[in-house]
Amino acid sequence: MLSAVLRKEHKNQWERRSALTPAAIEKLITNGYKVDVEHSDIRVFDDGSFNNIAATLVDSPEHHQLVIGIKEPPVDSIQPGQVHIAFSHTIKGQSYNMPLLQRFIDQGATLFDYETIVNERGARTIAFGRFAGIAGAIDTFWIAGIKLSQINKQTDLQRLKQTKDYTNIQEIKEQFAQLDLQKGEPIRALIVGTGNVGRGAEEVCRWLKLPKIDIESILLGHIPEGSWYAVASSRHINARVDGGDFEYDNFVANGKEEYVSTFDNLLGKFNVLIQTPYWTEKYPKHLDSDRLVEQQQKLPWVIGDISCDIDGSLECTKKASTIDEPAFTYNVVEQSVKDGVSWEGPTVMSIDNLPCELSKDASEHFSAILKNYIPHLMDLDLSKSFEDLDLHPELYRSLIVYQGKLTPNYKYLKKFLNK
Numbered sequence: 001m002l003s004a005v006l007r008k009e010h011k012n013q014w015e016r017r018s019a020l021t022p023a024a025i026e027k028l029i030t031n032g033y034k035v036d037v038e039h040s041d042i043r044v045f046d047d048g049s050f051n052n053i054a055a056t057l058v059d060s061p062e063h064h065q066l067v068i069g070i071k072e073p074p075v076d077s078i079q080p081g082q083v084h085i086a087f088s089h090t091i092k093g094q095s096y097n098m099p100l101l102q103r104f105i106d107q108g109a110t111l112f113d114y115e116t117i118v119n120e121r122g123a124r125t126i127a128f129g130r131f132a133g134i135a136g137a138i139d140t141f142w143i144a145g146i147k148l149s150q151i152n153k154q155t156d157l158q159r160l161k162q163t164k165d166y167t168n169i170q171e172i173k174e175q176f177a178q179l180d181l182q183k184g185e186p187i188r189a190l191i192v193g194t195g196n197v198g199r200g201a202e203e204v205c206r207w208l209k210l211p212k213i214d215i216e217s218i219l220l221g222h223i224p225e226g227s228w229y230a231v232a233s234s235r236h237i238n239a240r241v242d243g244g245d246f247e248y249d250n251f252v253a254n255g256k257e258e259y260v261s262t263f264d265n266l267l268g269k270f271n272v273l274i275q276t277p278y279w280t281e282k283y284p285k286h287l288d289s290d291r292l293v294e295q296q297q298k299l300p301w302v303i304g305d306i307s308c309d310i311d312g313s314l315e316c317t318k319k320a321s322t323i324d325e326p327a328f329t330y331n332v333v334e335q336s337v338k339d340g341v342s343w344e345g346p347t348v349m350s351i352d353n354l355p356c357e358l359s360k361d362a363s364e365h366f367s368a369i370l371k372n373y374i375p376h377l378m379d380l381d382l383s384k385s386f387e388d389l390d391l392h393p394e395l396y397r398s399l400i401v402y403q404g405k406l407t408p409n410y411k412y413l414k415k416f417l418n419k
């Protein structure tokens, strides 16, 4: 059995999440799977809570065979032959993480990635998406409240706090139940995307008691009075160039070779945008710089770009914002951004570590799923070749690097490494 350790997160002071909770580690130890814990000053569960369950605290994950973390491990921490599980953010060939991928290869190490753990239907089984959706929607609405107060317009959104300033989801729900968004300035929110993040954002709209309006009727120009939200998926904002019907599989396969964005049809009908779809350069952009200029008068006040594709689908997302500096405002004409909230253009919230604002809830959810994978990971037989591994199929498919070699499904990453 591999020796295992829960790594500390090091990305920044907000990264307080923990891949496993003390209760999960206690259960694993009881079942014969001993997981040690790297000391951390900022983890949402303090060292004492792991001491209480008799876990062994260590100063470094260097000597363990299996290292369990959340964000990318430090490049130089990867030891020869070590096995890591993390969000490596490498599968799109992200240039900033190619040194990390190269390190796994050079060290003959093994990388499992949470992002690539999918069930037989291709759906991800372990993710923080719901919490990103919740925190992202709350922060977006909170910013909309601030923006409206700058022009002396009233809305109950002005009673919101930034997500990080709430204790937990329970407290958020209780406060939201007291608010009435039908008073004051109408809030018309469009959520784009129906995945984990989109559904998390939708939960927030329900807690705020916003009625849901059918997107088809919005597209037909029926804009109800008062505050509401609507949800658009890829089919509502893209059309086939040849005039044929939208087909999701075809859209995913061919992207902008066969589809164009029709997002402009929705502009002017909503004032808060919450962007959540998966996107790569292969797909049409919803708002490029030119269309941002053309459509200047119809742009939403606030854009919560939870997808956070920099210079991507929404070209006003020039950078990721941060939990400390959550908003910037995009100057459409100058194509520049200025930190803070103002009416000089759409204000963008593009925090890229949103689940950290809900560290405890998010960690508990994540750990409840991860703990079931840990025995399979600890039983990994490193004496076997990749082809002969007898591993849980979801974990097998998620292997990006095995003992220093890109696995067959991820060989395409080679071209990014050589750049």
Ligand SMILES: NC(=O)c1ccc[n+]([C@@H]2O[C@H](COP(=O)([O-])OP(=O)(O)OC[C@H]3O[C@@H](n4cnc5c(N)ncnc54)[C@H](O)[C@@H]3O)[C@@H](O)[C@H]2O)c1
Residues within 6 Å of the ligand: 124, 127, 128, 129, 130, 132, 193, 194, 195, 196, 197, 198, 233, 234, 252, 276, 277, 278, 279, 305, 306, 307, 308, 350, 351, 352, 353, 354, 355
């Ligand atoms: N800002 C943050 O802190 C944060 C945190 C988690 C996730 N995210 C990002 O949010 C985005 C959505 O995450 P999710 O968990 O909701 O993903 P998901 O897989 O659950 O949903 C993806 C959504 O995008 C749509 N989509 C459009 N084209 C697609 C394609 N080619 N392939 C797959 N889906 C496609 C899907 O229909 C679905 O509505 C991702 O870009 C993710 O990186 C951001």
